[in-house]
Amino acid sequence: MPLNVARPASPPAPRTAPLARPTLLLTGGSGVLGRALIDELAPHFDLLCLRRTRPLHDPRVREIPGDLLAPRLGLTPRQWYELALRVDVVVHSGAQTNWHIPPGEIVRTNTLGTDAVLDLAARADAPVYLVSTAFVANTLTDQDRERFPGAAAYLDSKIRAEQMMRDSGQPGAIVRPSVVMGHSVTGRIAEQQGLTKVLAAMVLGQVPVLPGAPEARIDMVPQDYVSRAVGDLVRGGVGNGEYWLTAGKEAVELREIADTCAEFAAQQGLPRPERPRLIPIEAVHRLLLPILAGTALPGPVHQRFRYYAELLLVFQRELPFDTSLGEPDCGTRPTRADIRAALARNLRSWAETRPAPRRRCRPAAGPTPTEVAS
8 A cells, every 4th residue: 555655845835824723624523533523522623523413512613503414514605704704724534434225325425525635625725635545455245335324425425525635636635544452541422333343242142143253353453543644644734645544563463353352341240252163254245145035043143243344344354454543643553452452442341331221020920911012
């Protein structure tokens, strides 16, 4: 994978007065990475956050109701004009990440949103930092696309958004984080994501089988490492390049993750789960999924396994990514020990916030109650 880390000879001259804080427009502020970016950028920028439905309720930002799918981001012509006059830099983190909606809607949201943001940035003469995904490096087969159209649409939309950024000629950079974990110290995360749910199920012993080879890597990076790298790029005035915000050679293997989940379960006083049986992806597609399709397994069980297969289809790799972390103006590179420690803290945070299991109450002995129609 080419790693373009060219930088301008000098940062672009600021358009604001020397003592003024520059104004930064952030999309996707309510997401996992978006929340971390607010923490990282708020001390240095006046933050404007475009949001569609979920209010942020954060005194550090000014919220702008808008819509990535609407012309001019859903703003009136006057609001659009005034926003362009005010914005000095744009970080575009907003995207449709739900793989279970129609694929066309995923592509439409992620491409039209990028087009509108690039248009605004051009009018504002502002650099754009586009948040893509490291998994654009993965190549899906025709069978993968047929079985998992949502994941395929998501990756396609990110590839197209990157090309739109290049074609625009707008200064800024493309950043490609891998799986964004919770905070490396607190373990906290704004919302539980797909891979977090898989890890939680592994702790609870609900995953007897996983699609993947034992040596496969799951590249995960704590959210504060990712947000720090983006913040460094923005503050450094980096004007071009493509940056891989990944663990690279430090990425943990799938079997290490399974062992960490088992160790955590034991520490919590839970039954130590058996390590899931790992089945190579090729065998999953060629044998297991077709077999499951013809069985009478309960719907939730079949659906859960397909969900795991889809996630791991995208997220696991045998070869490590390139990484830009630790390069000038690009944050700090975590070690494998850092990532495993962060994983344990993420699991602890999950355990502290998960609802208490319901206790099943046995009915008292006595006459059978009569059913009453309501």
